[in-house]
């Protein structure tokens with residue numbers, strides 16, 4: 001069926017706008033097109049729905065759950081966990097929500113601790129779950145303030161920690177080992193650690209000298225976004241947890257012939273195909289190359305900004321450059337996220353040295 005010409009023009013205009021905006025996408029951890037997914041368009045004619053638990057079968061046969069299992073296996077191996085459960089989510093937010101949901105079921109009396117630099121999805125989730133929570137200050141670089149955490153931890157109650165493995169604005173990594181040693185010092189034995197690895201989950205495992213964030217540490221769950229580093233054109237993500245924790249939320253649903261353990265009911269099976277395809281096409285080596293290239297471009301951008309004396313800095317192992325906020329026109333043109341007098345550049349796989357050159361030259365005019 002065709003659109004009438006007036007409506008068709010609306011779509012044409014939208015297409016042109018999207019195409020132009022994607023050429024100047026510097027400020028959000030979203031990946032512009034890197035040409036990985038165009039060949040998947042033929043799957044759009046199916047209503048692919050992965051409703052239910054990917055590890056069980058569902059009665060709804062238009063699903064991509066076999067591929068979902070492979071995607072999960074890939075992430076499980078990346079984050080070193082054998083006995084895992086998880087699923088492909090609608091994004092980092094759902095993964096964070098799922099992690100805290102598990103924590104709440106395991107420790108209803110617990111308190112969630114999270115830093116000021118934490119993504120807003122965590123605070124939202126504590127509200128939705130009516131989960132007792134406690135805000136911890138941040139260090140200047142965006143890490144959680146360990147002293148403040150230590151002084152605020154309630155030793156008589158289970159501690160639920162959301163740790164940021166790359167904060168949204170500054171790309172700061174909370175030090176899991178430091179937090180563990182604080183828990184140990186305070187003799188808090190009942191704890192649950194959720195790692196929000198939305199962006200850096202796809203970066204750190206591929207860098208040589210970076211903090212190792214995986215299930216060899218006593219973490220319980222981890223969430224990652226699929227539309228950030230891997231550039232899925234549809235928002236999605238992956239959540240992983242230890243298998244034994246998920247049993248406390250499971251219930252069987254006859255209607256779908258599966259077990260209900262996911263937050264969403266109907267789940268997008270198309271983005272599963274996208275993630276699967278990314279993993280297969282790139283492989284570990286391909287992803288490593290993308291990561292190394294991002295880091296090289298980040299270094300380039302930092303030098304370039306310094307060469308025009310535009311104040312900027314970054315955390316270690318991060319592709320996020322914090323810069324003094326440019327004038328509004330540039331903030332808009334380059335889709336920059338801002339906070340007070342700062343903005344940041346997020347150097348994603350689609351960002352080229354030419355884009356940096358163009359941006360910096362506009363900045364210094």
Ligand SMILES: *Cc1c(COP(=O)(O)O)cnc(C)c1O
Pocket residue numbers: 029090091092093094096119121164166167168196197198199225235236237
């Ligand atoms: C982007 C981001 C999220 C949320 O992810 P969505 O996929 O947008 O829901 C959560 N945490 C951090 C640190 C993020 O950067």
